[in-house]
Amino acid sequence: MPPSLEPEEHKALRSAVAALGKRHGRTYDREALWSEAAKLGYLGVNLPEAYGGGGGGIAELSIVLEELGSAGCPLLMMVVSPAICGTVIARFGTEEQKQNWLPGLADGTRTMAFGITEPDAGSNSHRITTTARRDGADWLLTGRKVFISGVDIADATLIVGRTEDARTGNLKPCLFIVPRDAEGFTRRRIDMELAAAEKQFELTLDDVRLPADALVGDEDAGLLQLFAGLNPERIMTAAFAIGMGRYALARAVEYARDRTVWKAPIGAHQAIAHPLAQAHIDLELARLMMQKAAYLYDAGDDAPAGEAANMAKYAAGEACVKAVDQAVHTLGGNGLTREFGLASLITAARVARIAPVSREMILNYVSHQTLGLPKSY
Numbered sequence: 451m452p453p454s455l456e457p458e459e460h461k462a463l464r465s466a467v468a469a470l471g472k473r474h475g476r477t478y479d480r481e482a483l484w485s486e487a488a489k490l491g492y493l494g495v496n497l498p499e500a501y502g503g504g505g506g507g508i509a510e511l512s513i514v515l516e517e518l519g520s521a522g523c524p525l526l527m528m529v530v531s532p533a534i535c536g537t538v539i540a541r542f543g544t545e546e547q548k549q550n551w552l553p554g555l556a557d558g559t560r561t562m563a564f565g566i567t568e569p570d571a572g573s574n575s576h577r578i579t580t581t582a583r584r585d586g587a588d589w590l591l592t593g594r595k596v597f598i599s600g601v602d603i604a605d606a607t608l609i610v611g612r613t614e615d616a617r618t619g620n621l622k623p624c625l626f627i628v629p630r631d632a633e634g635f636t637r638r639r640i641d642m643e644l645a646a647a648e649k650q651f652e653l654t655l656d657d658v659r660l661p662a663d664a665l666v667g668d669e670d671a672g673l674l675q676l677f678a679g680l681n682p683e684r685i686m687t688a689a690f691a692i693g694m695g696r697y698a699l700a701r702a703v704e705y706a707r708d709r710t711v712w713k714a715p716i717g718a719h720q721a722i723a724h725p726l727a728q729a730h731i732d733l734e735l736a737r738l739m740m741q742k743a744a745y746l747y748d749a750g751d752d753a754p755a756g757e758a759a760n761m762a763k764y765a766a767g768e769a770c771v772k773a774v775d776q777a778v779h780t781l782g783g784n785g786l787t788r789e790f791g792l793a794s795l796i797t798a799a800r801v802a803r804i805a806p807v808s809r810e811m812i813l814n815y816v817s818h819q820t821l822g823l824p825k826s827y
Contacts, residue, residue, distance in 0.1 A: 455741070460513060467492060467514050471521025476697075476791045478523035480647035487514070488558025493528065497536050501552035507748030508533065508682045512689035512740060519693015520700070522791065526648045527563075527600045529686040531555055534679040535562040535608045538625060542667030542675050547627070554605075562627075563604035564679070565595040565653055567806075580655065582611040582624060589660045591626055595653040597805070601637050602649060605630060609655070610676060613669060623676050625666040634658040644801065645794040677756060681747055683806050684759035688740040688766035691802035695733045695766075695773035698795055702726055702777035705784070716780070725776045732769035739765050757820055764812045767802035774799040 456464070470490065474483045487493050496511040497503025504510065515528045536555045539547055554560025571577040580593025591611055601607055606629045612621040628635055634656040642650050667675045703726060706717030716722050743758035774795045778785035786793045803809050817823045 460510070463495075463510060464513050464517055466490075467517035468521060471518045471523050474521065474523045476522035480525070483518075483523055484525060484527070484558055487518070487525065488556075493532055493558045494536070494552075494556025496532055497552055497556045498540055498548075501540070501548055502556040503536075503540075503552065504556075507744065508537070508685050509741065509744035509748055511682075512685055512744050515686055516689040516693040516696075516737075519690055520696035521693075522697045524690055524693055526646065526690065527561055527603070529683060529690060530564045530599055531561045531604070533682040533686045534564045537682050538608065538666060538675060538679040541678050544663065546663065547666065551627075561600065561604045563598055563601045563607040564610075564683075565598045565601075565607045565628075566610040567595060567597050569594055569596045569652075578610060578612055578623065580609065580611040581621070582613045582626060582660075585659070587662050589626065589662070589664060591628065591655045591658040591660060593655050595655075597640065598637075598651050598653055600648045601630070601651040601653065602639075607635075607653070608666070608679075609653075622670070623673060624669055625675060625679075626660055626664045627666060628655070628658060628660065628664070632658050632660070644797050646798065677752070680806070681743070681752070681756050681759045684763040685740060685743050685747065687802060687806060688736060688743070688759075688762040691763075691766035691770035691799070692733055692737050692740065694795060694799060694802070695729070695770035698770075698774045698777035698792055698799075699726065699729050699733065701790065701792060702780040705781050705790075722780055726780065729769070729773040729776050732765075733773060736762065736765035736769045757816070760807075760812045760815050763802070763807070764809050767809060770802050771799045 470487065491504055492514045494502060495504035495506045495514060496508055499505035511528065511533055515524060518524050532555050536552065539551050551560065555562065568578055568580065580591065580595065582589045582591045591609065593611065598607065606627050609626045609628050611624055611626055613624045614621055635658050636654045637651040640650045640652055706722050706726065707715055709716045739758060740762040743755055743762045746755035746758055778792050778796060781790055781792065784790050814826065818825050
């Protein structure tokens, strides 16, 4: 269901990725799909051509994730590896960092996780306690992270820490590439009820020694570099949610067309048809905001892109949860069976409301950043 507002190359990309997703389907093997998507150039479509990428932007990458999700086989690490880490390194990394990481991120042979959330900080990135201090030419990184996706399959993790400003003594955010085998860098898998191919981990950094070139970008750039990764993360989370919602809705529509209880298919009844129509409308509206956010971000218009990215993530999360809920309800008891594959989405859909930032924090953002209301915190 590609919208007519999209250019022809986006429609072609959408169609091609949809065909790939259909071949793999809901029972997909994550590694096999990742490998094939990489070979076809989809994983690095947003990365610079000079480093093996497709030369596109987050608009193209979000199409890939949405279409895979709508086929029932979303790749969560796309949100993290090419979108967050790839974007940050492409924009702010040294030439050596770009050459070392971008080709591998683009062709799928290397992956990178992203560590920002902490046990005591939650959505408040200003309370991050992971700190980096200089030790000669090296850095020593100490702290904890939680709910970090895919650390077990990632070659490194892009860790958000804080360094002390020599002039003011205040702590400012900085990003460091931490190899998976770095001494003092340990992980513990979190036992989740969420059924997903990618696992979640708690990380401990105990005086992890890193060379000077582990720092990504300018030590003084701070929030600029951080939000260069967080805005694509929100846009891609929206794509993840929209794809999931579309998958659930398609299963429900198919069922409602065929399932006959009285004299007509249940989809003929407005009590079934209208909520599904509303779910479709909400998903389409969320997609429009996601496309706006991606367009602004790719154009380098960071401030408006931040607002749109937050709104897109909020709208997509709400639309996804409602679509999944209505899909399960449409199937009744069958909606809770493994055969139809919708029950596991009940939990998965909530992720889009919670991560990477809660809907309440997005409402806070819009309240004071867009509407100019005073902060409540």
